[in-house]
Amino acid sequence: xxxxxxxxxxxxxxxxxxxxxxxxxxxxxxxxxxxxxxxxxxxxxxxxxxxxxxxxxxxxxxxxxxxxxxxxxxxxxxxxxxxxxxxxxxxxxxxxxxxxxxxxxxxxxxxxxxxxxxxxxxxxxxxxxxxxxxxxxxxxxxxxxxxxxxxxxxxxxxxxxxxxxxxxxxxxxxxxxxxxxxxxxxxxxxxxxxxxxxxxxxxxxxxxxxxxxxxxxxxxxxxxxxxxxxxxxxxxxxxxxxxxxxxxxxxxxxxxxxxxxxxxxxxxxxxxxxxxxxxxxxxxxxxxxxxxxxxxxxxxxxxxxxxxxxxxxxxxxxxxxxxxxxxxxxxxxxxxxxxxxxxxxxxxxxxxxxxxxxxxxxxxxxxxxxxxxxxxxxxxxxxxxxxxxxxxxxxxxxxxxxxxxxxxxxxxxxxxxxxxxxxxxxxxxxxxxxxxxxx
Amino acid sequence: xxxxxxxxxxxxxxxxxxxxxxxxxxxxxxxxxxxxxxxxxxxxxxxxxxxxxxxxxxxxxxxxxxxxxxxxxxxxxxxxxxxxxxxxxxxxxxxxxxxxxxxxxxxxxxxxxxxxxxxxxxxxxxxxxxxxxxxxxxxxxxxxxxxxxxxxxxxxxxxxxxxxxxxxxxxxxxxxxxxxxxxxxxxxxxxxxxxxxxxxxxxxxxxxxxxxxxxxxxxxxxxxxxxxxxxxxxxxxxxxxxxxxxxxxxxxxxxxxxxxxxxxxxxxxxxxxxxxxxxxxxxxxxxxxxxxxxxxxxxxxxxxxxxxxxxxxxxxxxxxxxxxxxx
Numbered sequence: 046x047x048x049x050x051x052x053x054x055x056x057x058x059x060x061x062x063x064x065x066x067x068x069x070x071x072x073x074x075x076x077x078x079x080x081x082x083x084x085x086x087x088x089x090x091x092x093x094x095x096x097x098x099x100x101x102x103x104x105x106x107x108x109x110x111x112x113x114x115x116x117x118x119x120x121x122x123x124x125x126x127x128x129x130x131x132x133x134x135x136x137x138x139x140x141x142x143x144x145x146x147x148x149x150x151x152x153x154x155x156x157x158x159x160x161x162x163x164x165x166x167x168x169x170x171x172x173x174x175x176x177x178x179x180x181x182x183x184x185x186x187x188x189x190x191x192x193x194x195x196x197x198x199x200x201x202x203x204x205x206x207x208x209x210x211x212x213x214x215x216x217x218x219x220x221x222x223x224x225x226x227x228x229x230x231x232x233x234x235x236x237x238x239x240x241x242x243x244x245x246x247x248x249x250x251x252x253x254x255x256x257x258x259x260x261x262x263x264x265x266x267x268x269x270x271x272x273x274x275x276x277x278x279x280x281x282x283x284x285x286x287x288x289x290x291x292x293x294x295x296x297x298x299x300x301x302x303x304x305x306x307x308x309x310x311x312x313x314x315x316x317x318x319x320x321x322x323x324x325x326x327x328x329x330x331x332x333x334x335x336x337x338x339x340x341x342x343x344x345x346x347x348x349x350x351x352x353x354x355x356x357x358x359x360x361x362x363x364x365x366x367x368x369x370x371x372x373x374x375x376x377x378x379x380x381x382x383x384x385x386x387x388x389x390x391x392x393x394x395x396x397x398x399x400x401x402x403x404x405x406x407x408x409x410x411x412x413x414x415x416x417x418x419x420x421x422x423x424x425x426x427x428x429x430x431x432x433x434x435x436x437x438x439x440x441x442x443x444x445x446x447x448x449x450x451x452x453x454x455x456x457x458x459x460x461x462x463x464x465x466x467x468x469x470x471x472x473x474x475x476x477x478x479x480x481x482x483x484x
Numbered sequence: 485x486x487x488x489x490x491x492x493x494x495x496x497x498x499x500x501x502x503x504x505x506x507x508x509x510x511x512x513x514x515x516x517x518x519x520x521x522x523x524x525x526x527x528x529x530x531x532x533x534x535x536x537x538x539x540x541x542x543x544x545x546x547x548x549x550x551x552x553x554x555x556x557x558x559x560x561x562x563x564x565x566x567x568x569x570x571x572x573x574x575x576x577x578x579x580x581x582x583x584x585x586x587x588x589x590x591x592x593x594x595x596x597x598x599x600x601x602x603x604x605x606x607x608x609x610x611x612x613x614x615x616x617x618x619x620x621x622x623x624x625x626x627x628x629x630x631x632x633x634x635x636x637x638x639x640x641x642x643x644x645x646x647x648x649x650x651x652x653x654x655x656x657x658x659x660x661x662x663x664x665x666x667x668x669x670x671x672x673x674x675x676x677x678x679x680x681x682x683x684x685x686x687x688x689x690x691x692x693x694x695x696x697x698x699x700x701x702x703x704x705x706x707x708x709x710x711x712x713x714x715x716x717x718x719x720x721x722x723x724x725x726x727x728x729x730x731x732x733x734x735x736x737x738x739x740x741x742x743x744x745x746x747x748x749x750x751x752x753x754x755x756x757x758x759x760x761x762x763x764x765x766x767x768x769x770x771x772x773x774x775x776x777x778x779x780x781x782x783x784x785x786x787x788x789x790x791x792x793x794x795x796x797x798x799x800x801x802x803x804x805x806x807x808x809x810x811x
Contacts, residue, residue, distance in 0.1 A: 055607070055608055060607075060662065061659065061662045061663035062662065062663075114663075174739070174769060174770040174771060175766050175767050175768070175769050175770075176739040176767060176768050176769055176770040177770065178767075179767040179768075195810065195811055196810050196811050199811065201770055201811075202738075202739045202740075202768075202770035203687075203688065203770075
């Protein structure tokens, strides 16, 4: 013996509820399957509800006049030989197909089991949704330090929102910040490491050798040189320039200039002036390799190399194309003075677009400069030397100087570099008292 | 405020609009003396007479065609398709004529007609009495498709549809007719067509749906609230054209979106909703957008077990909502 339920059946297409007008049975009555047990009134029809089972009516749950939703319990019936414990659900399905059956207990256990399983599984910890990524970036949150509450340990948007609300934002540790910082100049950092690492690998000091610790400036020079030489494919060119006229012109002016202005009128100022003028005409050399593009600089800011004992500085003459020879000479004097006194600021060093190196001051007649990264070329001005030159059918003593150009072959080719050098040469060879003013 | 059923709200809106405007009239199969097979037009024949409550032949194309003609002539017909399933013979009239008349005539003519049709399953109606047909019409500019979920929305939106100067398809869920009851003001009011409505505020997951499924989602949300899952529920109300702003706001709110319909899954209204979300909300999304829909099977079967398999219900919605919440 078991007890079955009889529920309100669906009695028409849009019918969702019915009112029991009359019970046709009483508790204790024996009914056969399909016997009518109650009259029910709905919006559309009056109908008799048949019994779903053969058995004895046990309890009338609903009262006459009561309105029941489809699927609601009407009465209990005792059924012979019923395996009621596991069958009622099935018969309910047959009786009232629309009703949603619920087994909340069973469901809850399955979900809790599921969540217990997923708690251990951290497979989704590093699977970040767009929302999580966006929030983490906006608030500089280190996702590695967050426990996710989602499936498989996934960090949910809500997890992040809670953290932001709490104000306790886990940020990347100092260590990783240091790693992140040089990313502003990543090549510098990495090549610095390369440089020091290379030095450390095989070289050992022998007896009597002096070990000089590499200080900040030396380190920076090393890093920059490694970067320039490893990153930039260098090519070289040299032209010979006859500066006899320029030498005469400068020698005629230098004493008077020094007295009047208080600083020297060096040859180098003339060279810088000529380079600035030629760069204006050949902006290709005043540029930077940008990976997928070449950036041609508008400003002509010329680095000049200034050496001091074991240190090398490259301060900048700003807007050299807008300055007179005197202005350039003044800048050179100021910057060299600052370099000697150790008073150069980072502002003095920033923003260079091309470098002119006065190698001639050491007596050099030929050199291959290392490009000042990220520029695309460097010009070395060598010593002016008197040499016999065959000219106009005869040999004559002329003041000759070599100009050596190193170029980034990614940015520049021989043709444009050659044209540029030819132009510098032309400007310099024409410089004389007749057509040039130092002011 | 009186609590009335979904279908009573339909009748009330029709009666009030017919009283308000002489141009409003009703036509359809059995809408007159019989008062409609679902009783939606109950009492209107007695109140307004046979000139304004027209029983038509069993010819849906004619119902739509007569309505279009009358509407172009200045009337405001409310045509009833006895079941949305039967609208198919009228599709040519609706899509090729009603939807395009204003555009084709360069604004000289318009079709201020409302077509009401009961749709949806779960009522033991089988193949030809259970269909959802909204997707058929939901890429026809010139048409509007309204599918309300509550008696309040029914009244406000049916009135707005009747007063709208262009054709509106007004789909009523037949199972909601007597299942869903709610407070409806007795005074005159309209609701904006093309505007979705937040039916429940929540912060964990967003459910976007329409029609009867709104109630399934609300029921599921109540159960899930006990487990600490807080659902945000947006009722589209108008499924074409969609309320993009409302959808974007609701989806962005939680970043976890479940879209529910009892229609077939592929190519339905919610697929379009999903596209709007993916176009606009990428950086707010915390989970893949989920669709819960009927299977891609030609129609709702008759056998109870099969119908249950096909039909949406609160359990299916609850399961999908919980699954998304746990993601």
